[in-house]
Every structure is written in structure tokens, then in C-alpha cells.
Amino acid sequence: MVGIKDVARAAGLSVATVSRALNGQSAVSDGARAKVLSAAEALGYRPNVVARSLRTDRTRTIGLVISDVLNPYFTELARSVEEEARALGYSVIIGNADERAELEDHHVRSLMERRIDGLLVSPADGRSPTTLDAASGTTPVVFVDRWIPGSDAPVVRSDGRGAIRDLVAHLYGLGHRRLAIITGPAATTTGRERVEAFRAALSEFGLSLPDSHVGTGDFQAESGRLATEAFLDLPERPDAVFATDNLMALGALDAIRDRGLRVPGDIALAAFDDIPWFPHTAPPITAIAQPTAELGRVAVRALAGLIAGEPATSTVLPAHLVVRRSCGEPEPSAPTGGATRE
Amino acid sequence: MVGIKDVARAAGLSVATVSRALNGQSAVSDGARAKVLSAAEALGYRPNVVARSLRTDRTRTIGLVISDVLNPYFTELARSVEEEARALGYSVIIGNADERAELEDHHVRSLMERRIDGLLVSPADGRSPTTLDAASGTTPVVFVDRWIPGSDAPVVRSDGRGAIRDLVAHLYGLGHRRLAIITGPAATTTGRERVEAFRAALSEFGLSLPDSHVGTGDFQAESGRLATEAFLDLPERPDAVFATDNLMALGALDAIRDRGLRVPGDIALAAFDDIPWFPHTAPPITAIAQPTAELGRVAVRALAGLIAGEPATSTVLPAHLVVRRSCGEPEPSAPTGGATRE
DNA sequence: CGGCACGCTGGAAACGATTACATGATCGGA
DNA sequence: TCCGATCATGTAATCGTTTCCAGCGTGCCG
Structure with a gap:
């Protein structure tokens, strides 16, 4: 050489x-x-950037640890992160945690050893000590989408509360009363937050959320299928299911189809996270869309700022409801606040 | 530290x-x-792995350059590559070329500067001099899925010819005679190969493929939409469209839906690359499935072998047809050779 | 004309690990 | 008892850069 x-x-x-x-x-x-x-x-x-990095103690590389590369939400996030990072002169190393805590630890550790300049992480496990350590160390860390309570690293995320309320209003307006939810792991902030927002919105409409209508998933398709099967086995099955991520919605669709039931005729379905396939499923799925690419860009800029010594800034962007047909034919009158119709 | x-x-x-x-x-x-x-x-x-790498001249890192992270086929590939690499003690740095030649060059160069131990690449541009240089240099390179003719680096890919013939037989059996194809860029091996196999299969059935029935796409959704619109504008429109990747099939579906037409009643649709969403679209899409994860694993093992000084080995794995409903109701009799029914 | 500042350059010291080579101790066999 | 082999350890060179510092020439000002 x-x-x-x-x-x-x-x-x-x-x-x-x-x-x-x-x-x-x-x-x-x-x-x-x-x-x-x-x-x-x-x-x-x-x-030779290896030699250069050794001398300068900067790698011009940032790490991105995401919970699941197979989830279109995270690949879109990864794409926008890489794009923005490249524009700022950084390379990105992606670590895929596959929603497994020990894999997340592995990647965080491995990235720190590589002396990345900064770390972007969406923790699969909101209590990971390894990640928490990293966040309180000297390497700049920014949480994106999910975060770890107790860390003072900045968080870039989107707030789904308003959109979830809109969704419940939408379901209520279509006559659904027995609403069920498939949550993510309680160890994740998004897992907890979405179910809390859902519960709050329900009580606003005078509805309750019995334990049997709360299925715990892990943000993967299979868990959505299992939770949905449990719902369908109930003596009085729910008439609407809200899957808190797109993969679990896919699993739910599988379960419903396998029983020979139809959406939305027999049961309504909605999802958190909108993806390009939702307009094309049978039926097109009503979903809550996050400004995913924007989230990635903002997170990278926050991290770059941190690396440059600027103060930490957290950001919360709004999510919004995209109404399609999976909850029933939408009423022809004025849409609920902030929702888009397709 | x-x-x-x-x-x-x-x-x-x-x-x-x-x-x-x-x-x-x-x-x-x-x-x-x-x-x-x-x-x-x-x-x-x-x-400090930076210091170690400088001294040992090994980074225990491999690079993976893929054409498009947003394409589920490539994310599945990336996932299996990372998994196998981790098992072998390697980290993976992913570069996303977004189907753009200059981005591919950027990533290949940037990865070489990082002194990765080996490179896995699925070239967005089958004539990229940068990639060709890399492949003929001292750093081990393995092509996966697509390759660059003229390089003697090993190739791990799947052969779709048999499955494409099965698809044509399937379409023919359902009575379709005016078949059209949306190809990928001629600069990619897969782009050329799939259209050639399609043409060969057609002539086997005594059908021809007029130029007007060949739409050139770029493996992205929007190009699938445009090509399909052109087909639909034809005085005599085709009665079946074969999209040579899953994103272009999505675009085709968009175009067909926007015209108020229905699949398969008005026009049949099939895709190369099967993805988890295809069973759920309206209608479920008939597709050719590659053993994607296996491709990734084999490619990593071949690369690791190369790094260890073993001789290069290319591998070709078979793809197979998965029949769903987007080409019409399948005949109840014996399925065409090797095809799966869902 | 002397001195100072400034611009350009080269020598050499880092950076943090691995590893070739040297050294000292221990032990066994002649 | 002495020598050579073996083992554990330490010293120092090395990887390819960046960067501190010193030196040298040139031009300007007093």
C-alpha cells in the first residue's frame, strides 16, 4: 500500500x-x-484512516444501533441517518439488535471499542446497563425513537399521543367499542408510552381497557399473530385491534386471515408506523405515521452538535393519523383533527 | 480512556x-x-481496536455495499450477512448505494480506506471502475446477487432462470399471451439476466416480446409505476406484467390501482423477490423467491475463506416460484415444476 | 543595516497496541 | 558442576499518520 x-x-x-x-x-x-x-x-x-484515527483520536464515524433492521421503520431511519451523516462527513456503522438485549449490548460495546465519535441508539432494552454506561461516558450519545429513562442524553423522537387519540376517536366514530391493543415490550419507552396514550384516550371516550384486551408483543410479527389469536379466542372478541408497530400488524393480519375472518368487516385493525406497503394490503391499513426520515436527520445533527461541543438538544416531532380502510369505511364528514385521508 | x-x-x-x-x-x-x-x-x-488494527493490519471488519437498503430483499441479505459475520468474529459496515453509481463508488472507496479485511458487494452499477479496481486489488472481494463481468472475484448468487420459466408456464397456463416485463438497469447483471431468461421462456412457448412490452426500470418503485403506465397506455395492453424486483412491483400495483383496474382480473402481476408483505397485498402477489438469507451466509463464508487465504469459490443457489393469486386463480391440477402454492 | 516577524519546511515525538529480540531464571542431563 | 534448552518477562521497534517545535530564509520597519 x-x-x-x-x-x-x-x-x-x-x-x-x-x-x-x-x-x-x-x-x-x-x-x-x-x-x-x-x-x-x-x-x-x-x-490510512486507521493511522489517522489513532493519532487524532477521531474516527469521523458514528454508530447507529437499531432494534430491528427488518422493520421498515428502522431501515428508513437508518437510511436517513446515513444520508445526513454522509453530508456532514461522517460514516455510519449500523448495529442490528434484533430486539435482543444482549445483541444490543454487543453492538454498543463493539462500537465503543471502535472509538466511534458518537452513538445513535434506539434501545431494544430500555434498561440496558451497557447502553446506560455508554450514555453517561465521554462519547456523545443521542437516543432516537426510544430512550432510556434516567440518562440525560438528548432524545429525538416523535410523540404519538395526539395521533393515538385521533385514532381512538376514529374508531369510536365508526362504532367500535371493544378496543384492544398489542403493545411492545414494557422495557421500551415506546412500548409503554403507546399503551398509556391508548388507555388515556379510551377513558376520554368512556371506554375501559380490560387486561384481556392488552396483548404483549415484542415488536416482531410472530408476537402480533399470537396476541391476535388470543384476542380471537376471547368469548367476546374485540372489534378493533391496534398494533403498536407495523410488524405486529402484519402478524395480526396473518392471524385474522388464518381464521377466515375479514378486516374490517369482522374486526378492525390499525397500526403504529406507516410504511409503503400499507396502502397495498388487503385492506389498506390505517396507521399512525411518524416523520421518520426527519427524525433521523435531526438526530444526526444533534449528535454532530454534541461532538462539536455544543449543548444537548432533545426534539419531539409530531406523528399523525393516516386513515385508510382497515377500520371500516370512514364517515364522509369532516375528518378528525390532523388526520390525513387516502 | x-x-x-x-x-x-x-x-x-x-x-x-x-x-x-x-x-x-x-x-x-x-x-x-x-x-x-x-x-x-x-x-x-x-x-483500542484502532491501534491494534494499525499494528496488525487487520480490522476484523468486512464491508457490505448493497444497492438499496429500503428494498426488503437487501435488508434481509444485510441481516444474514451481519449475523454470519458476527459468528465468525467480524463486524460489518454497510454502505447503501441507493442504486446510484456514484454512491456505490463513494462507499467502496471509503470502505477500502478503512482497511476492511474484505468486501461484499452487490454492484448498483455493473461497470463501476472503482468497484472493479477494488475487486482486482489485494483486498478480498466477493460479489453477492449481482456481479461485475470481467472480474474474477467469486460470485454468490441465485439463478432465477428455472423459476422464470416456471412463471411463464404458469402465466401461459392461465391463458395469458401478451406478457410484459419491467427490467432493472441494463448495467446490472440481474437486470439483464432476468429479461433474457424471460425472453427465452417466452419463445419456448411460442410467444414474442415486442419492445413495447419491455419497460426499463431502475429497481425502484417509481420506475415500476412509470413503466406500468406506459404499458397501460398501449393500444393493446399486456395481460400480464412481470416486475423484476419487489419495489417495481409495488410501483406497478400503484399504477394499476390508480387507473381503477384490478389485479388479476384486468391485468396479471408477478414479481421477482418474495417478501413478507406479498401474501398480504390485494391480491397476494405471485413471486419468485430467492434463498436470501442463505445467500448472505454463503457469501460471508466465502469471503472469510478468501481472507484466510483459501481459494475462491462461487456459488449459485436456485430460486423458486411461489404461486399466489395475482396472476389469476391457479388451475386446481398439478402445479408446474418446483413451484410452491400458498 | 540590524532585528523581528512571518511563512514555509523538516525532524521527530506522539497515538496505543503487537511482537521481534534480548535477558534472566530454572531445570535437566552430561 | 556446568551448559544448553526452555520458559517467562521486559525493552524497544513498529504500524502510518498528525502535529509540536525548531530552523531557515525573506522582507519590512526602524
């Missing part, structure tokens, strides 16, 4: 001058710069 | 002994090892 020494020799200059010319930092004469540039070009010199 | 020197001081030993004890390479006395281990533990020592 051609190194800076080879360039220096070819240009007839010292490595120090070559380094300066290449990094454009301090003063180098035009002649020297030209010689260096052409020598580097001719030799096809590519700096 | 606590370094090896701190551990050495705490253990009352030299850094050399500490390094040896930690890496378990050469002989260290039991006493020394115990002292080192407890000191490292007590101090929370984590090796």
Missing part, C-alpha cells in the same frame, strides 16, 4: 509537508502543494 | 506481558495472567 512516505519521496518533500498539503490545514506554498497533489494523484495515494 | 499501560502498571507487569495475557497467544504464567485479568477487569479496560 502506498503511504504518505512514498508521496513525500516522490514529491521531494517531507512527510510533514505532504500531510499539511493534503489536509489543507496550515500554510504550504503553492509550489509544494502542487507537487504533493500530483505525486499523490500519480501514486494513487489513499490515506 | 484506560489503556494497556494502565493495566500493566496496576498489574505490576510490562505492557508486553499484558498484551500476551489478554490475547492468549504465547506463554504467560498463570500468576501473571490472573493479575492481568483482574487488573483489566477492575479498570474496565477495553482495547
